[in-house]
Structures are given as structure tokens and as C-alpha cells.
Amino acid sequence: MGTIVVVLFPILLTLLSNKLKEVRIKSYTRREQHFIPEPFKLTMKVSANLQQLKAIVGDSSDIIYRQFKLGMDNRSSAIVHIDGLVDQQLLQQSILHPLLHAKQSKSGLNFFKTESIKDYLMHHAIEVSDAEALTDSNKIVRKLLSGAVLLFVDGLDEVLVLSVKKWISRTVDEPITEALVRGPRLSFIENIRDNTALLRRMTTDPNLTFQDFEVGERSKRQLTIAYVKDIANDELLGNVRNRINTLDIDHAAESGYIEQLIEDDYLSIFPQVQSTERPDRVMGAILEGRIAILLDGSSYALIVPATFSMMVQSPEDYYERWIPMSLIRLLRYAAAFLSIFLPSFYIAFVSFHQGLIPTDLALAIAGTRVGVPFPTIIEALLMEVSIELLREAGLRLPRPVGQTVGLVGALIIGEAAVQAGLVSPIMVIVVAATAIASFVSPHYGAGIALRMLRFLAMFSAAFLGLYGISLFFVSLCVHAVKLRSFGVPYVTPGTLYSLSDWKDFFFRLPLFMMRNRPTEYFPKDRVRRKKY
Incomplete structure (x- = not known):
């Protein structure tokens, strides 16, 4: 029964996604604007x-x-x-x-x-x-x-x-969610013209272009797309313009509204639009041939298309030497894998495949689980849910208090749970290692997706052990391969046959070797460096 559920789930999800996409396309038809007042005719008085x-x-x-x-x-x-x-x-x-x-x-x-x-x-x-x-x-x-x-x-x-506009605006400060050891200490703010000025300061290229739109049926807000006109692909640019022109929303309070309305598959757990508060990341993206979207009143810019490999990359990868940053990038990929599958592997080995565990380790695990009244899946869920609650509490509380609650709370809950015999010490170690691995992701939205996938992997392991994990992994790969972001496969450059795009995939090779721009965006100007 469990096998049938695991196999049929991605098929049913795909059928539901296709059906809801049709409904979504129909909903793009603009409403009649009953709330807009009748236009008046100006007189001489x-x-x-x-x-x-x-x-x-x-x-x-x-x-x-x-x-x-x-x-x-x-x-x-x-x-x-x-x-x-x-x-x-x-x-x-x-x-x-x-x-x-x-x-x-x-x-x-x-x-x-x-x-x-x-x-x-x-x-x-x-x-x-x-x-x-x-x-x-x-x-x-x-x-x-x-x-x-x-x-x-x-x-x-x-x-x-x-125009003599002037309103309260905060000063340009250091990015909060994308902190770097080495790199510019600049972040976007809520004023869109200040944000475009930050991008304009980073390049003297006359082909850098900003195009303005108005979004919102009841409350009009300025939206600007940024691109380099002799690099960005015309088809991609037309796709972005079309999706923006068909936006149907009363008020766009933040760029997250735009992100959810323009993404390809809103049923997917993966973010298909990259959000960032760093101008240097945006400038690097548009020089590759991608397009940035900025909304007035939002300090986060959107970058399209987006792929999974971008979610594990950081601007600092290009500010330091290539050998250490390549190893760190590999570490991020490993951390992403562990943050999804580490608890599920523990559940599968302890519950179904004890024979695959070394004898000494199996005896140690059995000794620590003496007196634990719950099966491993319940034990893991208790700890994972506790960690998520502490993480959320740390975010919502004032910053000094939140850090204290996150650290002290995790130590106290873990120690108390072990002393009470509710969980085993090894489970605490597994959950702690998983939490640390999930913090490695440079992209907050991707980190949330990995945390959600972790629970699905845990349930798959509880049903069918390693076989369930394998089916879950295959289903996840099928979904990722099927996924598109503005026409670009989500797993690129892994699906491309061009070896040149692998120079900035798992490893980051020396800058002089990355002569061409990525092929997945089909840029007009393919060559980034004319000479080595």
C-alpha cells in the first residue's frame, strides 16, 4: 500500500498542477475596473x-x-x-x-x-x-x-x-539576510529610484536599461525591470513583460506578491524566482543575461530565470580565490543533501535496516534507545518540530532576545528530552547536525524548501525504509527536471551538454576560464571576455 501511495503521489500532483495552471491562466483576464472613478473633463476654470x-x-x-x-x-x-x-x-x-x-x-x-x-x-x-x-x-x-x-x-x-517628491526613507545599510565576509556592504532600500541608482553606480555600460510599469488595479505602484539590452534575450524579455502586464492584483505590498504571481508552477516547493537584497548579485545576474525586477516600496529585487544551482551560490564565491570557494560550494551541496535526508536515513536504518549498521554502532544505538517509548518517526518529528518552533520564535522576537531563545532553548529542550527518556541522545545529534546543515543555504527561500522536503523524506523512510527514500528521491528528481523558470530548465546546467557551463556549477573555476556567458539564457552577446 505504501509503495502505491509513493508512486502515485507525483502523478496525481502533476495532473493537479496542470489543471490548476489552466484555472490560473483564465484568472489572468483582467477584471472590470468598477472602482475606478469616471474620468472628468478639464475646463478653463x-x-x-x-x-x-x-x-x-x-x-x-x-x-x-x-x-x-x-x-x-x-x-x-x-x-x-x-x-x-x-x-x-x-x-x-x-x-x-x-x-x-x-x-x-x-x-x-x-x-x-x-x-x-x-x-x-x-x-x-x-x-x-x-x-x-x-x-x-x-x-x-x-x-x-x-x-x-x-x-x-x-x-x-x-x-x-x-515632481518635487520627498518622503521618509532609510539609509543604505548592510544586507541582513545575505551577509558576507568579503564584498560590498550595500543593500537595496524601499525607494526604487535609490535602488536603480545603486545599480547604475556599479557599471558605466550605456546598454543598462530600466523599463517602468505600473502594477495594482486599485493602488498603482511602480515596477521596474533592469537588463542589458545587448545581452538579454528578446524572447525572455518579452516573456517577462507579458507576465507583468497580465498581473491582476489590487495592491502589490511587496515583491513577494510579484514573485508568486509570475512563477511558472505555484504548486512546486522550489522557489522559481530568485530574491535578493544585494545590488552586486543583481548586477552579476543581468550581466549574465538575466532580468531583474524591482518594486517601489520593497527592499528585495527579483531575478529571473532562476535555477537550483543559484540557490547554493553566493556572491562571495567570486570575491575569493577559486580553490577554497569551490570546496565551500561543494560543502553547500553536501549540506543541502544532509538537511533533507539525514533524519530519514536514521529512521530507515534504525527501523528497517539494522543489519546495514556496524555492529558496535548498532549496539550503541540500541543502548541509547532503551526506555524511549516512541518509534523513531515520532521521536524525529518531536525534535524537528521543536527545532522549527525555536527557529520561528527566534526570528519573530527582538534580535537580542531571539538569539538567546534559539541557543538556550535548543540546549534546554534537547537535554530535558534526553533526561526524560523521550528521545535518544543520537537523535539529538542527528537533529542538531541537520539544523546546522540547513543554515548553510545562502538563499532563505531555498532553505525553507529544503526544510519542508525533510519532513516528506522522513515519512517516506517511515513507510518503506531505504526503498521509500529512493522513491522519494526519484520523484523529487522527476519534478525538478520537469520544472521550468521562464522557459529555462530548473536543474540547469546539469541538463546541458555544454561543458563550458559546468565551470560554474559544482566547482567555481578560475575567472579567466569562464570566458562565455551561460548558454541557458541564450544571451545575444555570448562572449564575456574577449581575451584570456
Whole structure:
């Protein structure tokens, strides 16, 4: 019975995944936007335009309406902005002061002509670099809510949109989740323009391109994709643009929302989009031919396509010499394997295959298990669940307290469980070694996936021993080989026949030997180094 369940489970999961993919594709059809207000038509009167604007945004206390007379001809005008989203000093010096003290020039411009007043304001009076004239009311409202200043002028059936944005933002700090011994101490922050500036500082390549999108049906947020236009593959770029354009969400609070909506197989346990807070990792990726996605308000960038090998790689692999970093990379692969299968192997050997254990070790294990009332699977589950609870508690508590709870809690629970006879000392050793191995993963999302797979492997071992582990491993390999990330096989470069891509797979060979870019992204410019 157990064999049938283990064999049929991946087949049923595949059928369910295909069916739900069809449902997901149908759900991409955009909803009717009932909540968007009816657009209004701008008039020549400031008072009428302000009344129509108030009907949409309401009388919110943080929206400032400032009416005044133009200095040159006492024409009724008004500026509208949101308090807290604009630079008040720049607003006063570069917008209000020039408008209030504007004088008619000697050129004899007729200010009662719409073209003349707009041209004068845009080219002579307003001292703001980012200024545009709009007539679309929906765009005008979105600009206002994004931090722009709206200028209404009598006799002008357009709105001048002026950008003097300024809001609270934290300074660029050291990455928290991707700490390195050697490397840049820079991380992304929540301001998207500061993040693009960090990337622009890292290269003088004129082909580095940023393309902006707006995501969110109710709350529009700026999303930017970054790529090098003479390296990134056009088909991959079109795929990314299409998925972003078909996003159907009210409000994208964080880049994790985008990650979940654009991934290929949302039933897979593996992360198919790489997230990072390190600009150097993003720059290295886009120079390989991949595409980065940045969302305003999020300090994490997304990189697509993603493969499993990227989840065990770190930017520090390229900052140190190749021999030690190759050994460390092999250590990460071994740690990933142990974090999944170490408890399951212990369960399988103790419960089913005692004859495969050396005699002295088997006697030692049997001696430590005297008095333990639970089978090995229950024993392992008790310890693994306790470790996961401590890990989660350490993350949620304040940092100084969390570290204390994680270390002291693990020692106390392990010692108390052994003294009470609930678990054996060897089980504590196995669980501790597994926990340490799971910490080695440089990617947090990949570490979570490995921890979840560990429980599936434990249940497979409890049902069928080593045979169950083998079936689970085969099913896992089949799923990984079938998985795609934006059309790229998830296990690449393991599925490619190009030996050049293996230079940065299990080992990291010297930099001068990695002459070409990875073939799995089909970059336009294949050669990374023209000469050795």
C-alpha cells in the first residue's frame, strides 16, 4: 500500500498542477475596473477643476489645496499636493515663489492665449526639472497620489504635473539576510529610484536599461525591470513583460506578491524566482543575461530565470580565490543533501535496516534507545518540530532576545528530552547536525524548501525504509527536471551538454576560464571576455 501511495503521489500532483495552471491562466483576464472613478473633463476654470478633483479624492486632511494669483497678471491658480510626500522647501523655492513673483516679460507675450501661458510657465517660471502637462484625469489623480504637485491655472485646460517628491526613507545599510565576509556592504532600500541608482553606480555600460510599469488595479505602484539590452534575450524579455502586464492584483505590498504571481508552477516547493537584497548579485545576474525586477516600496529585487544551482551560490564565491570557494560550494551541496535526508536515513536504518549498521554502532544505538517509548518517526518529528518552533520564535522576537531563545532553548529542550527518556541522545545529534546543515543555504527561500522536503523524506523512510527514500528521491528528481523558470530548465546546467557551463556549477573555476556567458539564457552577446 505504501509503495502505491509513493508512486502515485507525483502523478496525481502533476495532473493537479496542470489543471490548476489552466484555472490560473483564465484568472489572468483582467477584471472590470468598477472602482475606478469616471474620468472628468478639464475646463478653463480652476474652481471647476478643483471641484471635480475633490469629488474623486475627497476632503482628506493630508491633501493640501493652495489657491493664489499669478504674479504677472493676477490670474487665479492653485496647487494641490499631499502633505508628507513632497519637499516643502523645494515646493516653496522652485514653484510657489517663482509663480507669485513672476513678471510679464518685455517680449509682449499674450498670456490669455493658452499656448503662451503654458509655455511661459514651463520654460521660464517653474524651476523644476521634472514637469509635464496632462489632460487625462486618471493619470493626474495617480500622479497626485504618488507625490506629484498639480498646478491649475485659469485659462488652461491642462494640468501641469511637477515632481518635487520627498518622503521618509532609510539609509543604505548592510544586507541582513545575505551577509558576507568579503564584498560590498550595500543593500537595496524601499525607494526604487535609490535602488536603480545603486545599480547604475556599479557599471558605466550605456546598454543598462530600466523599463517602468505600473502594477495594482486599485493602488498603482511602480515596477521596474533592469537588463542589458545587448545581452538579454528578446524572447525572455518579452516573456517577462507579458507576465507583468497580465498581473491582476489590487495592491502589490511587496515583491513577494510579484514573485508568486509570475512563477511558472505555484504548486512546486522550489522557489522559481530568485530574491535578493544585494545590488552586486543583481548586477552579476543581468550581466549574465538575466532580468531583474524591482518594486517601489520593497527592499528585495527579483531575478529571473532562476535555477537550483543559484540557490547554493553566493556572491562571495567570486570575491575569493577559486580553490577554497569551490570546496565551500561543494560543502553547500553536501549540506543541502544532509538537511533533507539525514533524519530519514536514521529512521530507515534504525527501523528497517539494522543489519546495514556496524555492529558496535548498532549496539550503541540500541543502548541509547532503551526506555524511549516512541518509534523513531515520532521521536524525529518531536525534535524537528521543536527545532522549527525555536527557529520561528527566534526570528519573530527582538534580535537580542531571539538569539538567546534559539541557543538556550535548543540546549534546554534537547537535554530535558534526553533526561526524560523521550528521545535518544543520537537523535539529538542527528537533529542538531541537520539544523546546522540547513543554515548553510545562502538563499532563505531555498532553505525553507529544503526544510519542508525533510519532513516528506522522513515519512517516506517511515513507510518503506531505504526503498521509500529512493522513491522519494526519484520523484523529487522527476519534478525538478520537469520544472521550468521562464522557459529555462530548473536543474540547469546539469541538463546541458555544454561543458563550458559546468565551470560554474559544482566547482567555481578560475575567472579567466569562464570566458562565455551561460548558454541557458541564450544571451545575444555570448562572449564575456574577449581575451584570456
